[in-house]
Amino acid sequence: MTTATMPTTDVTIERRTAIDSFESPDFLLLDDLLTEEQKLIRYSVREFVKKEISPIIEDCCQKAYFPYDIVRKFGEVGAFGPTIPTEYGGGGLDYNSYGLIMQEIERGDSGMRSTVSVQSSLVMYPIYKFGSELQRQKYLPKLASGEWLGCFGLTEPDHGSNPSGMTTNFKDMGDYYLLNGAKMWISNSPKADVAVVWAKSEEGRIHGLIVERGMEGFSTPETHNKWSLRASCTGELVFDNVKVPKENLLPGKSGLGAPMMCLDSARFGIAWGAIGAAMDCYDSARRYAMERIQFDKPIASFQLIQKKLAEMLTEITKAQLLVMRIGDLMDQGRATTPMISMAKRNNVQIALEIAREARQIHGGMGITGEYPIMRHMMNLESVVTYEGTHDIHLLILGADITGIPAFK
Amino acid sequence: MKILVCITHVPDTTTKISFTPDGKEFNAAGVTFIIGPYDDFALARAIELKEAQGGTVTALNVGLVETEPTLRKALAIGADDAIRINVNPTDAWQVAQEIAAVCKAEQYDLILMGRESIDHNGGQVHGMVGELLGIPSVAPVMRLDVVGGLATVSKEIEGGKEVIEVNLPLVAGCQEPIAEWKIPNMRGIMGARTKPLKVVEPNVTATSTTVQQFSLPPAKGACKMIAADNVAELVDLLRNEAKVL
Numbered sequence: 001m002t003t004a005t006m007p008t009t010d011v012t013i014e015r016r017t018a019i020d021s022f023e024s025p026d027f028l029l030l031d032d033l034l035t036e037e038q039k040l041i042r043y044s045v046r047e048f049v050k051k052e053i054s055p056i057i058e059d060c061c062q063k064a065y066f067p068y069d070i071v072r073k074f075g076e077v078g079a080f081g082p083t084i085p086t087e088y089g090g091g092g093l094d095y096n097s098y099g100l101i102m103q104e105i106e107r108g109d110s111g112m113r114s115t116v117s118v119q120s121s122l123v124m125y126p127i128y129k130f131g132s133e134l135q136r137q138k139y140l141p142k143l144a145s146g147e148w149l150g151c152f153g154l155t156e157p158d159h160g161s162n163p164s165g166m167t168t169n170f171k172d173m174g175d176y177y178l179l180n181g182a183k184m185w186i187s188n189s190p191k192a193d194v195a196v197v198w199a200k201s202e203e204g205r206i207h208g209l210i211v212e213r214g215m216e217g218f219s220t221p222e223t224h225n226k227w228s229l230r231a232s233c234t235g236e237l238v239f240d241n242v243k244v245p246k247e248n249l250l251p252g253k254s255g256l257g258a259p260m261m262c263l264d265s266a267r268f269g270i271a272w273g274a275i276g277a278a279m280d281c282y283d284s285a286r287r288y289a290m291e292r293i294q295f296d297k298p299i300a301s302f303q304l305i306q307k308k309l310a311e312m313l314t315e316i317t318k319a320q321l322l323v324m325r326i327g328d329l330m331d332q333g334r335a336t337t338p339m340i341s342m343a344k345r346n347n348v349q350i351a352l353e354i355a356r357e358a359r360q361i362h363g364g365m366g367i368t369g370e371y372p373i374m375r376h377m378m379n380l381e382s383v384v385t386y387e388g389t390h391d392i393h394l395l396i397l398g399a400d401i402t403g404i405p406a407f408k
Numbered sequence: 409m410k411i412l413v414c415i416t417h418v419p420d421t422t423t424k425i426s427f428t429p430d431g432k433e434f435n436a437a438g439v440t441f442i443i444g445p446y447d448d449f450a451l452a453r454a455i456e457l458k459e460a461q462g463g464t465v466t467a468l469n470v471g472l473v474e475t476e477p478t479l480r481k482a483l484a485i486g487a488d489d490a491i492r493i494n495v496n497p498t499d500a501w502q503v504a505q506e507i508a509a510v511c512k513a514e515q516y517d518l519i520l521m522g523r524e525s526i527d528h529n530g531g532q533v534h535g536m537v538g539e540l541l542g543i544p545s546v547a548p549v550m551r552l553d554v555v556g557g558l559a560t561v562s563k564e565i566e567g568g569k570e571v572i573e574v575n576l577p578l579v580a581g582c583q584e585p586i587a588e589w590k591i592p593n594m595r596g597i598m599g600a601r602t603k604p605l606k607v608v609e610p611n612v613t614a615t616s617t618t619v620q621q622f623s624l625p626p627a628k629g630a631c632k633m634i635a636a637d638n639v640a641e642l643v644d645l646l647r648n649e650a651k652v653l
């Protein structure tokens with residue numbers, strides 16, 4: 001494999017000196033339900049975010065710059081593949097530990113969390129779950145350490161909510177597979193060393209293939225001008241007669257169920273992550289409301305502001321309960337796709353609403369990059385769309401309730 | 409090299425301090441505890457030295473069972489094992505005697521501490537331990553290099569800095585920029601599960617301190633603004649109200 005050479009860039013990123021004094025609310029004393037180890041994990045990732053993400057993130061987003069160095073740092077702190085067994089370089093942790101890591105990283109920025117979600121749940125997870133022993137050993141340790149960056153190609157220009165209609169396909173040429181097609185909206189793609197790509201066989205069955213940078217006919221053009229996840233890089237995957245070695249097909253599972261299993265794991269992480277973004281907005285709004293004086297009083301003394309803060313805290317608390325329960329069920333293998341849909345849909349929605357209310361509380365100040373609110377709000381517009389749109393999750397729940405799928 | 413790092417289990421620096429109604433104890437309810445910030449620097453330097461030169465790092469705390477998560481954190485950061493001396497200490501002399509007892513048995517080459525705790529800010533334990541063991545103690549140490557049995561130490565002094573060479577074994581009270589704090593990583597946290605944490609019973613039970621009363625410092629008063637040209641009023645207020653002239 002030829003490791004991607006990073007284009008040199010003349011963007012200079014400034015580190016802020018202002019101290020990030022984030023504190024997370026814990027209204028129902030849910031910390032009592034966490035183990036000492038889980039609390040230490042959250043603490044460590046929070047410290048990591050304060051040191052490595054908060055000082056640069058505003059500038060990265062303003063300049064639409066993906067701080068590639070962070071990939072190695074995520075690897076060092078152990079953010080990649082927390083639930084993958086340690087023998088492959090993963091963390092060997094439970095699902096709520098994974099969730100806490102996502103919460104803390106998204107508290108920093110949803111784009112940074114996207115980088116980690118994709119690597120952990122959409123690249124390492126399928127290689128671990130459906131890969132051969134050889135594939136696991138070849139890819140997982142390097143993805144865990146951050147030496148390699150991965151991406152996940154499911155969405156196509158004409159097939160987003162309906163991935164089963166995909167047209168990317170591969171033909172068995174005897175010695176290799178010949179891959180053709182294109183994927184769109186792929187997080188990490190411009191800098192990825194490895195892509196887990198979902199494509200149809202000649203029989204029309206969906207399989208996962210590991211495509212490596214440097215394979216002839218494979219390119220990853222970047223998608224520019226996003227108003228959201230600006231510190232995360234997004235792009236296309238273009239396959240023009242790419243010869244993929246046969247040993248790069250994931251042998252363990254085929255059919256749409258395979259990528260959907262990955263999405264369950266990623267969506268669970270997103271449901272936790274959204275709480276992080278919500279907490280950051282709430283924490284910032286609460287502080288601002290206590291300090292900002294209007295009509296000779298802190299604005300926190302007005303009932304309308306208190307209503308906003310009270311509702312934010314209520315929704316954050318409900319969201320926490322949802323994911324903590326689902327995390328336990330995931331460890332027991334009892335969580336279902338509709339449960340995860342409920343949590344992803346609810347938690348991202350409340351985070352988006354909290355960001356909007358927090359923006360109001362900050363008045364004009366909330367419009368600038370001095371505060372994280374607009375950045376979170378814009379980021380969350382992607383989060384509410386990717387990994388199953390808000391409405392698609394509603395339909396998954398609807399199908400579960402009635403037994404009648406309304407999206408087909 | 410055999411290194412001991414003494415760590416305190418102290419309230420997070422952003423904690424709002426309060427006391428029990430009788431004013432005799434710190435109210436620990438809802439408080440997050442951390443490794444003392446100076447001790448964290450000492451630990452980070454200990455791990456760097458171990459990584460560069462080989463050896464072991466032991467983390468030690470004098471305290472009750474609730475300090476164990478803090479010791480586990482030290483293990484997650486990279487200490488090889490931990491010792492907890494099972495007593496709730498009430499003064500620096502008691503802590504120093506307990507630490508010295510362990511050191512006598514274990515013969516460490518380096519005994520690293522923070523320059524001071526951040527709960528009682530005594531800045532005394534390292535000096536006392538050095539004295540009890542009859543070995544040099546230096547603080548505050550901002551750089552520490554070891555070659556063979558000789559340590560080169562740079563420390564802050566009034567109006568400057570002093571560089572000295574000291575033979576091991578040595579007690580050092582550390583502060584920044586001796587090393588960069590280490591954030592535990594997930595592998596370290598998992599590994600800490602199985603590292604040994606030994607609980608030993610205290611040697612000395614007598615303590616010479618009893619708490620009469622804790623109280624908070626008076627709240628900061630409001631700021632009084634005086635017109636820039638009104639020197640007479642300023643002098644009057646400083647003399648008669650603030651009573652500083």
Ligand SMILES: Cc1cc2nc3c(=O)[nH]c(=O)nc-3n(C[C@H](O)[C@H](O)[C@H](O)COP(=O)(O)OP(=O)(O)OC[C@H]3O[C@@H](n4cnc5c(N)ncnc54)[C@H](O)[C@@H]3O)c2cc1C
Nearest residue numbers: 152153154155160161185186187382385386387389391407
């Ligand atoms: C920043 C970003 C990063 C992304 N990263 C990745 C990635 O790494 N990998 C990847 O594979 N994909 C990725 N995506 C793609 C994302 O998953 C898709 O955008 C998403 O699935 C929606 O697909 P679409 O954009 O084609 O919208 P469409 O499917 O065209 O949907 C448009 C609208 O129609 C609604 N709709 C569609 N079908 C129905 C129906 N049956 N009933 C009711 N309403 C319906 C949707 O809810 C939505 O509101 C990313 C997207 C973004 C924005």
Ligand SMILES: Cc1cc2nc3c(=O)[nH]c(=O)nc-3n(C[C@H](O)[C@H](O)[C@H](O)COP(=O)(O)OP(=O)(O)OC[C@H]3O[C@@H](n4cnc5c(N)ncnc54)[C@H](O)[C@@H]3O)c2cc1C
Nearest residue numbers: 414415469470498500521522524525528529530531532533
């Ligand atoms: C009035 C009073 C009440 C106290 N009440 C309590 C209490 O309720 N609960 C409680 O746990 N402690 C209590 N302590 C003990 C306190 O937490 C300190 O451990 C002890 O007083 C030494 O503090 P110092 O400020 O003198 O340490 P310093 O001399 O400032 O500490 C220097 C270095 O010595 C080492 N060190 C200090 N203390 C310890 C320790 N305990 N274990 C390991 N290394 C150490 C650290 O490396 C530290 O950076 C009390 C102390 C006093 C004076």
